[in-house]
Amino acid sequence: MDIIKPIYTKVDPPEGYSAPGVFATTLDKVIGLARSNSIWPLPFATSCCGIEFMATMGAHYDLGRFGSERLSFSPRQADLLMVMGTIAKKMGPVVQQVYEQMAEPRWVIAVGACASSGGIFDTYSVLQGIDRIVPVDVYVPGCPPRPEQIIDGFMRIQDLVASEPLRRRYSQEYRELLIKYGILKEK
Numbered sequence: 198m199d200i201i202k203p204i205y206t207k208v209d210p211p212e213g214y215s216a217p218g219v220f221a222t223t224l225d226k227v228i229g230l231a232r233s234n235s236i237w238p239l240p241f242a243t244s245c246c247g248i249e250f251m252a253t254m255g256a257h258y259d260l261g262r263f264g265s266e267r268l269s270f271s272p273r274q275a276d277l278l279m280v281m282g283t284i285a286k287k288m289g290p291v292v293q294q295v296y297e298q299m300a301e302p303r304w305v306i307a308v309g310a311c312a313s314s315g316g317i318f319d320t321y322s323v324l325q326g327i328d329r330i331v332p333v334d335v336y337v338p339g340c341p342p343r344p345e346q347i348i349d350g351f352m353r354i355q356d357l358v359a360s361e362p363l364r365r366r367y368s369q370e371y372r373e374l375l376i377k378y379g380i381l382k383e384k
């Protein structure tokens with residue numbers, strides 16, 4: 198039986214200067230470290246991939262080991278939107294509204310083939326990937342992906358969160374990205 202060993206090791210410190218009794222680093226790195234180990238996910242689960250996420254949260258895989266046992270069903274207290282399952286075109290505006298209600302900084306994972314590309318449902322009614330309505334940071338392949346893959350995608354998000362410069366969300370590039378998705382209005 199494959200058993201994932203629990204991770205009880207402490208989190209590695211960010212790069213910096215250390216001497217006896219002294220450690221110096223940048224504010225970006227400290228905030229990135231704190232954020233990446235206390236992500237509050239909002240699970241937007243519509244079908245089978247959501248069941249894999251339930252297994253990911255269960256005792257065997259336990260996403261809580263990454264500081265994320267606190268799921269948020271309120272967008273205002275979430276910083277990671279996890280879209281898992283088939284998204285019908287009618288549901289697209291709802292996903293976008295949930296994203297808009299999340300405070301910055303926010304990240305998005307498309308879990309599974311349906312959320313990433315429409316999956317096997319190449320039909321008139323299914324959105325062919327959530328990146329048509331919201332910017333996606335990480336795609337997790339599979340139909341369905343196993344919990345190990347979801348955890349791997351989550352760890353890629355942690356890498357992004359830990360290394361994101363504080364100024365990114367105020368940059369012109371980010372602003373243009375949101376304008377492209379119709380989330381910000383052009384002035």
Ligand code: SF4
Nearest residue numbers: 245309310311340341
């Ligand atoms: S990717 Fe496969 S398992 Fe996941 S929601 Fe779509 S059909 Fe279901």
